[in-house]
Amino acid sequence: MNKRLIGGEMERLIRNYMENNGYHILEMNYRCKQGEIDIIADDGCYLCFVEVKYRHDISHGFPEEAVDIRKQRRICRAAGYYLYSHGMNDNTPIRFDVAGILGDKIRYTENAFEWVG
Numbered sequence: 001m002n003k004r005l006i007g008g009e010m011e012r013l014i015r016n017y018m019e020n021n022g023y024h025i026l027e028m029n030y031r032c033k034q035g036e037i038d039i040i041a042d043d044g045c046y047l048c049f050v051e052v053k054y055r056h057d058i059s060h061g062f063p064e065e066a067v068d069i070r071k072q073r074r075i076c077r078a079a080g081y082y083l084y085s086h087g088m089n090d091n092t093p094i095r096f097d098v099a100g101i102l103g104d105k106i107r108y109t110e111n112a113f114e115w116v117g
Contacts, residue, residue: 010054011038014099017106023048032085035078039099046095047088048110049079054101063100064109072096072116 015025018041026047027040039050051071053063067075075096083092098112 006054007052010101011052013101014050014052014106014108015039017099017108018050027082030078030082032078032081034081035074037075037078037082040082043095046093047083048095048097049075049082050097050099051075051112052099052101056103058102062107063102064098064107064112067098067112069116072113076116 011028015028018039019025023041023043025039025041027037030037030040037049038052039048041048041050051067053066055061055063055066079094079096083089083094094115095111096113096115098109100107100109
């Protein structure tokens with residue numbers, strides 16, 4: 001299976017996980033000139049920008065480690081544009097989460113990183 005198909009399957013897995021845990025999914029695969037965000041969801045308190053990463057084993061490190069500072073900056077730029085384009089202001093409570101999938105185990109980290117400018 002190619003990486004794009006696997007990625008789509010893993011994002012659907014995380015979407016189901018999130019919905020089963022009370023999240024309301026607003027967007028999947030949000031794209032803009034500034035970057036891409038895998039999932040945007042509302043947990044009742046925060047607007048959550050979620051990056052999904054998958055590894056079948058740890059030979060290349062844990063999935064969450066792939067969300068480096070460069071990736072964080074792109075996610076933050078895309079999140080900023082999302083907020084702006086949806087008329088949200090700086091007071092909107094937001095959070096950046098990372099959903100790591102290692103084999104068949106989900107590791108969901110809330111507030112995985114702070115806003116990176």
